[in-house]
Amino acid sequence: MASSKKEVVRVAAVQAAPFAFDLAKSLEKLRTLTAEAAIAGADLVVFPEAFLSAYPWRYNFDATVGARRKWFAKYYDSAVAIPSPEFTGLSQTAKQNRVFLHVGIVEKEGGTLYCTSVLFDREGSLLYKHRKLVPTAAERLVWGRGAGDGLAVSNTELGNVGGLICWENYMPAARMALYEKGVEIYLAPTADDLTTWVATMQHIAKEGRCFVVSANSVYKVADFPPDYPPFTLDHHDRSPDGSPWGPDDILNHGGSCIVSPLGEFVAEPVWDKEAIVYADLHMPAITEARMDFDPVGSYSRPDVFTLIVNTKSGTGVQFA
Structure with a gap:
């Protein structure tokens, strides 16, 4: 059987938009949605x-x-920022609702922003912080790069929990590092709403013989401030049909889903609406799926392939 102490684990993938550029309101929405998911078990x-x-x-x-x-x-x-009152609020939300809480944050340290995922346990303790290794395309203008110390998998009462952010999931070596760490519940927060992303989630689940939870947002123009430059009337940007943006125009369509270790949906993708996507994960299915394919066991060839992972921090200055 898998390492989980629970035979059935109930997970919730939150598909929602924050109040863009408004941290206080976004935190309040996160608290409300977390409480809703906790009440649902x-x-x-x-x-x-x-x-x-x-x-x-x-x-x-304006780059x-x-x-x-x-x-x-x-x-x-x-x-x-980590630490900060807002970060403490996340910890308290996990503790008050007695849930494991995984949140995608834009983290600030020094003068740099990072695309980061954090995981708290039921007591509100931080289990890991993972910074996106390579920001994708124009993201590189605003986000710094993470380091190998964030390639973490936490052993919990639910099983071994870890994951990657958005297009990091297309990095085979990064996935292999998590497989080697024994990931069983693989978390894949994203901003990719293409149908090919859903296929990626199925592939990773089947390749890693793990459950995959993909959480994406649904954004409308109205989720951004009214003076946000891309959507103002005097800006050159236009909606896909060439017309000016309207408040109900959808920018990101979601597609949050949950996939079994054989690549089958245990919760189908949800599109174009805010929702909480639930699934009950039957953890023995992981062991069953690994009978005929185990990426770091029976189906690995360490005599042929070698992967070295540098887990040092990305901090360049140390004080003795």
Whole structure:
């Protein structure tokens, strides 16, 4: 049997939008949704990538030579420092609701922002912090890169819990590192709403012989401040049909889902609406699935393939 002390684990993938650039309101929404999931019996509640406090849809933060980036400062101000009162609030939310809580945050340290995932246990203790190893495409303009010390899998009463953020999941070596650590409940917060992403979730579940929980947001234009540059009338950006943006136009369609160790849905993708996606994970299914394929056991070839993972911190300055 899998390492879980629970034979059935109830998970909740929260598909919702924050109040973009408003950390206080976003935290309040997170508390409300977490409580709702806890009342429904969830052991583990998973929020999307960059839920606190927004994935910055459609904006390049005026990234041209010599530009001054006012909105980057606003984005920074709505990010989460570790430690901070806001971060303590996340811990308290996990403890008050007696759930394992996984949240995608925009983390600020020094003058840099990071796309980060944090996992708390039922007592509100931080189990791990993982920074996205490689921000994707234009994300590199606003987010720094993580390090190998965040490639973590936590052994919990629910099983071994870990994961990667969005397109990190297309990094085979990063996935293999988690498989080697024995991940059983694989968390994949994302901002990718393409149908090919859903196929990726099925592939990872079947490849890793683990349950995969993918949480994505549903964003509308109205979820951003009215003066947010991409959606103002004087901005060059337009909706996909070429017309000006309307408040109900959808920027990200969701697709949150939960997948079994054989790549089958235990909760089908949900599109174009806010929802909490629930599933009961029958943990013995992991052991059953690994009888004929185990990526780090019977189906590995360490005599042929070698992976070395540098787990040192990305901090470049140390004080003796």
